[in-house]
Amino acid sequence: MDTTNFFHSVTLDRDKCHGCINCVKRCPTEAIRVRNGKAVIIKERCIDCGECIRVCPHHAKQALFDPLTVMDRFSYKIALPAPALYGQFNNLDDIDLILGALLRMGFDDVYEVAKAAELVSDATRRYMQREDIPRPVISSACPAVLRLIRVRFPQLLPNVLPMHAPIEVAARMAKKAAAQKTGLPMDQIGAIFISPCPAKVTAVKMPLGAEKSWVDGVLAIREVYPKLISLMREVPSSAELANAGRMGVGWGSSGGEAAAALKERFLAADGIENVIRVLEDLEDEKFYDLDFVELNACSGGCVGGVLNVENPYVAKAKLKRIRKYRPVSCNHLPEDDDLSRLLWDEPVEYEPVMELDADIKVAMEKMNRMKEIESRLYGMDCGSCGAPSCKAMAEDIVRGFSSEEACIFKLRDEMRSLASGLTRLSQFMPGPSINSDVEQDK
């Protein structure tokens, strides 16, 4: 497999990694193994959900994002704040203060991702009027969920909303408007996303549904936050910058996107384990009468992203407060819009990274071997071999990157039999005398 196709925004600080199995156990695609005492990410499988960053007790798993100096690369810089950013501040009723502080930080313009989210919601409502689409429609805005579906739930790909995420729409609209306003060439205009999660970094570097992302840089909310805190005090109360309503801002936490789709029969699940459970059930058609499914890899939705500052549930409450002061929705598509600007340029296709072999006969042989190996293991799922479970270890052996000796219980068995052999050998005395044998023979 060509691993150059897999950029990831999750990396490992080898010095900090203890080689424990916290991340190995929690990875939803079984993409991590411990080898030579350090965690290793299987690139094809990683979906950049950030779960390993969250659970690592030694902070060895880190998210990649751009340094603040990324702004210096452009002569005209536009900040694209995620709605989740609005939930990070105490006692805040006015989004204008955040947007004003972003301008004071050195940005020339601000384009709220929440504004683009309202356009995407409008487009979603129109898309869902189509008769020829499979239902329920599954949201594609969370890049980790989209990547999860691509590797684990190919049956559901036809249900996925083939629409650019608000961040992409925001970057394109903002850059086009800036080019018109300033007359600058596109490459001198930078659209810089203020992000709650590392999966968005991957979505920018390796987009799905489009050849190239319109976003030029990704900053972490937690890096921008301390700067904004001090600059917010300088923003005059008269600033009027906010341009998104409750619907757009609501996208920052779980349920917001589904509510904005204006469908009564919807479901919103958050947290990667819950998302997987819902996808399994969707695959088995256990839900009837559902129109729309919103899925977010992080608990609480985007406010739960690992690059945030505030606790997700507190952030959700704060977001709710700030939404109260906004109109319902401020942005709509033109009546005759054919949605083509918002729909994916290319389909997202199944990535069969979980398959044992492309040839079903070989895959079956491997599966039989896998079951046989698994039956010999102890089923403790202890993780000492570096794999998340005995089943995963059996699979690793069949795939050729582990061996049964890596199991400490098997090793103990070997040592026991070796030890008993040694005992037996140590007690060995030259056998019954030849004379007695001879006597018995008589």
Place this chain on the structure above:
Amino acid sequence: MPEPIKMEYDVPGDDFTRAGAASGDVKSVLKKLGLSSEAVRKVAISMYEGEINMVIHGGGGKIYVEITPEAVRMSLVDHGPGIKDISLAMQEGWSTAPESVRNLGFGAGMGLPNMKKYSDHMEIHSVVGEGTTVDMTVQVI
């Protein structure tokens, strides 16, 4: 030709929360084998419906699965009360599920019809008082 893959599952008779465990496991095996999405879907849905039936009506039992490069064969065996009138049971909407089960969202009378719809071949053998065996096949190629 590779050896067929054989799997066996115990289905508990009284626990709704565990129904679906067997079909879920089979689904993950089929995905690893690289079967088409359509085949995986057909097996998952028909087997899940059968599993639920075994919990509601059959008092639990056993499921035997055999996978070859051509087909997935499932045999669902219970020792429950059996089905009095199979052709009636096959009608959409016909159900003998008790009220308590209907309250949980099951018992819509779609179990057997869905199993027939999603499998390529289905046979039911049932003896009242002895139990029911449902054999289903989903073609892979």
